[in-house]
Amino acid sequence: MKGVLILSGGVDSTTLLFKMHSDGYEVTALTFNYAQRHKKEIASAKAIAKRLDIMHHIVDLSSLACLLGDSALLGGKEVPSCHYTKEAAKKTVVPNRNMIMLSVAAGYAEAHEIPEVFYAAHKNDSTIYPDCRPEFVQALRPAIRLATAWHPVDLRAPFVDMSKAEIVRMGLTLRVPYELTWSCYRGEERPCGTCPTCIEREEAFALNGRRDPLLEDGN
Numbered sequence: 001m002k003g004v005l006i007l008s009g010g011v012d013s014t015t016l017l018f019k020m021h022s023d024g025y026e027v028t029a030l031t032f033n034y035a036q037r038h039k040k041e042i043a044s045a046k047a048i049a050k051r052l053d054i055m056h057h058i059v060d061l062s063s064l065a066c067l068l069g070d071s072a073l074l075g076g077k078e079v080p081s082c083h084y085t086k087e088a089a090k091k092t093v094v095p096n097r098n099m100i101m102l103s104v105a106a107g108y109a110e111a112h113e114i115p116e117v118f119y120a121a122h123k124n125d126s127t128i129y130p131d132c133r134p135e136f137v138q139a140l141r142p143a144i145r146l147a148t149a150w151h152p153v154d155l156r157a158p159f160v161d162m163s164k165a166e167i168v169r170m171g172l173t174l175r176v177p178y179e180l181t182w183s184c185y186r187g188e189e190r191p192c193g194t195c196p197t198c199i200e201r202e203e204a205f206a207l208n209g210r211r212d213p214l215l216e217d218g219n
C-alpha cells in the first residue's frame, strides 16, 4: 500500500504518519512551506520523516503568502494568547490552506501513481477551520477522484471524527516521538504555553494523564 501524507510536523499529522506506517503503508510525506511565521514545524517534519526513513519533500509555496492575507500564522496579525475562541481562531486562519495543499498532494499522487492522499483534519479543528470539516472532505473526495481520472486518487481523512485527545491516545500506543513534533504558533526556543494551539496540545496530553514531552525539562 502506498499513500501520500501532508505532514506539518505537529501532533496530528505525525500521529497519522505513525498509524500509516504501522498499518504497512509506504508513505511519501509532503511538507508545505507557505511562509509560516517560523520554520520550526518544517524542521520537526524533517526530523520525523528521517526517524522513519521515508520519502519526504518540502514544497515551497512561500510566494503564495502575499496573496493570502494577514493571518497570524503568516506573520501578519499578532498571535493570540488564549484558548481557541472564535476571534482567536479567525486570526490563525490561512484561507483555503488545506484545499491548496491537498490539490498539490493529489497532483503528486497521480503523477506517481499513488492511490491515496491522507491528511490529519480532526474534530477540534473542524469547529474552527472550514477545510477540516467532514462536509469539506465529503465534497473534495469526489472532486479529486474526477480530477485524477487516469490514476484515480482517493482522499482520506481518518481522524475527522476524532478529538485531539483521542489522537494523542492512539499516538501514545504507537510510541510516537512527540518530543520531535512542534505545534506552537510562536517559534521560540520552547513552546509558549499561551497560544491557542499550545493550550489545546497540553490539554490533549493532560486528558491522557500525560505531560507533553516538549514541556519536560531538557527539551
Ligand SMILES: [Zn+2]
Residues within 6 Å of the ligand: 183, 184, 185, 186, 191, 192, 193, 194, 195, 196, 197, 198
Ligand atoms: Zn504557543
